[in-house]
Amino acid sequence: MRNSIRKPTLSVTELIFFVIGMLLLLALARIVTGQTEAQGVRAANGQAQVQQPLYREYRSVRLGMTAAEVRAKLGEPTLKSDEQDFFVISANETAQIAYNAAQKVVTISTDYARAVGAPDYRSVVGEGLLLQRPDGSVFRMVMYDAERFWVSYNKSATTAPIVTITIGAYK
DSSP: OOOOOOOOOOOHHHHHHHHHHHHHHHHHHHHHHHHHHHHHHHHHHTTTOOOOOSOOEETTEETTOBHHHHHHHHOSOSEEOSSEEEEEOSSSEEEEEEEOTTSBEEEEEEEEETTTTOOOHHHHHOSSOOEEOTTSOEEEEEEEGGGTEEEEEEEOOSSSOEEEEEEEEOO
């Protein structure tokens, strides 16, 4: 067995990749630092400014209501179970209400066929930009951490678009 005392050397290619990697790390650190500073400025400027949900209920049905309260508001569901009710509101509007084991509402999802009767996305998820998917559909989700729920807006890209608005609770 031979012991060699050879100095490790870097090839030109390895050196180039090392430099590029370091530059990318520096750029990433700069981006993260910039975002953190911007968030800190927002928090400092808006201590009392809490994001208020724009869309928190559907036809007076809210997260946490009991199945009996939902049925009193929306009437008898077309399909009914302990876990979920399905309501046909009109030819263009349906709603699904999901319940937890305690029969409390945890998800409200509404579909608007051909987008008829659907609220404008800005009244659901605010003025922010919608994410446009490659198929042409659009989506946006807003989290309300203080109140432990989220709202999403989704519009399909079909010739007869379907708008789905969902409100969901999380732990």
